[in-house]
Amino acid sequence: MSTQLLLTAAADVEHHIPVVAPAEADGAFSLLWLIIALPLLGAAILLLGGKYTDKWGHYLGTALPIGSFVISLVCFINVLGRDEGDRQVAQHLYDWFEVGGLDVGMDLLYDPLSAMFLLLITGVGSLIHVYSIGYMAHDPRRRRFFGYLNLFVAAMLMLVLSENYVGLFLGWEGVGLASYLLIGFWQHKPSAAAAAKKAFVINRVGDMGLGLAIFLMFVTFGTTSFSGVSALSAGASETTLNWIGVLLLVGACGKSAQVPLQAWLLDAMEGPTPVSALIHAATMVTAGVYLITRSNFIFELAPTAQTAVVVVATVTLLWGAILGCAKDDIKKGLAGSTMSQIGYMMLGAGLGVAGYAFAIFHLLTHGFFKANMFLGAGSVMHAMDDDVNMRHYGGLQKLLPVTFLTFAMGYLAIIGFPGFSGFFSKDKIIEVALTENLLVGILATIGAGITGFYMTRMMLLTFFTKKRWEDGVHPHESPAVMTVPLIVLAALSVLGGIMLAGNWIVDFLSPVVGHVEHEDPPLPAIVITIIVVLVVALGAGLAFLLFQKRDVPREAPADVSFAVKAARADLYGDAINDVIVVRPGSELVTALVETDRKVVDGTFMGGSGIVRGIGHGLRHVQTGYVRSYALSVLGGALILVLTLVAVNL
């Protein structure tokens, strides 16, 4: 009786682990490689072609990602027509390398998960390219900018299309390189150069985690392909899988700016605004969520690693939200909000089969509204002579009507206003979180309230309240090439929720992430939704009282509470890094340098010193007097002869 109970309990807990078993690519899918190749070709032409491509480079750089988008769309429509079990397609391009037992092919995998990512990356990416034509119009290095953008998109596409972890790592590193080049695009500014370096170095820490995870996978399974690892993962020990999971999480933390590797994200705002939009919406920070979701066949069997993901995600979603409340820089405020929203996605991914689909759903809707708001922020900066301080804005809604309306759509989506895309996606994650763990769910709900607060603050400071800009500034609406992408993205921000209609996205993704019967949350779903909306309204109302009802000073007040000071200083993220990593690191290096100088150099210098001393003494034998040489020759001959005689006797 009791055994039977245990067995049923075990069967309940044990999820079905989906195995990646793709079919051979045919028809439209034989063009898969072109999706990556087109932007890569663009990057090559623009970066190698030099000034000869200055005149038309930006058009080429925009057309190629659009080409990738068209192919992605054709593939997507194609895959919709197939049976659910038949939606994984692989294309083998060539054998990449074969060393010892490691056999890595250049294989691409198209399945529902990569399908969603392809559409997001190429779709939103193309819109950002179009916008950049206008935004970077007066930059003398615009052609190079488009070359880097294309490289960024190509690397991200490689990341989501690869069928093995080594290929994913190639894209992963490419994304890191492209982000470095783009964050530091205005390299004449020391702050931009430093921000690029910071992003690169912190990303290296994460990359190390991913690299070690891949090594461990190879040692354990003897393969790094998704199909191989997913088929073998059930046979490995839980400890090993936990280690792989935690190392993958380290990688995801670096790329997705999760605590403790979050410090680079706010500094990355030094790059041109379209780059921020690209990093935050379509590429880069979503890679961590992709990695966790893609590796579901490992995380499902590694409960400790999964718990670690949830903890990291919960801390980050609150951390980012708190940062967002204190920033006066509109882009940094948005960056804090990205960190927080990625936290929600990681939370969804960490909650297991019930959450993967919602994590990806939120990732998609976030891609729409965050790209929309970043590009909107760029449009505002364009109007305000590149001033990013929201305390210098105010009352812009009449002067920038298109920007205002589109930004408002993004705003309503991110705070989760009922009916907008973010409402559906965030609500689902909170619901799953409440079902799995009450504390995490409550913290996620509080995070939603803080989101309502800081986004309302941003909205009010920028578009409402009294005007606070100087007389010399003449705000004006951006050209059509910039506003049209905004309008498209705003429409997507509003309508993105449609993907949840009839649970479509959950069913669509189930071949990749598995499917679990819906568990009942502690409260009815509608009650949870109402509570979340009320909490958000509370946050928004508080912001309204604080910023709309009172005058906003042009300078940030200095006499503020400790909490505000801490939030302004990124919750001392840099200071913590400094104490834990930078200072011990530099002390270690100093000690090593001393050891090198004293011990290693000492040994060599001491040895050579002795030889030098002997030589110094011996050179006095060379007197220059022929007769003394003759004497030594004679003496030598005598000694030789006497020795011979002595030996013979």
Added chain:
Amino acid sequence: MSLTPYIVLSAILFTIGSIGVLTRRNAIVVFMCVELMLNACNLAFVAFAHQHGNLDGQVAAFFVMVVAAAEVVIGLAIIMTIFRTRRSASVDDASLLKF
């Protein structure tokens, strides 16, 4: 015929030559002392050749003479040059090549 007197004479001549090389400063005299040493060697060669009854030592003596002749040519030329530049044939004066 006893070998001993020849060897003793050869040794005496060699010793005189080497002492001359070590003690005299005049390059010509040093040179002559070197020749004396060579000839002392020749004497020993010839004496031993006679003793053993073959020609090996005598051939060696011829070789020494040929080398000595060549050496004289070069050595005298060098001494001439040194004398022309320094107005002296003292070997101790030509001591620039040192530490």
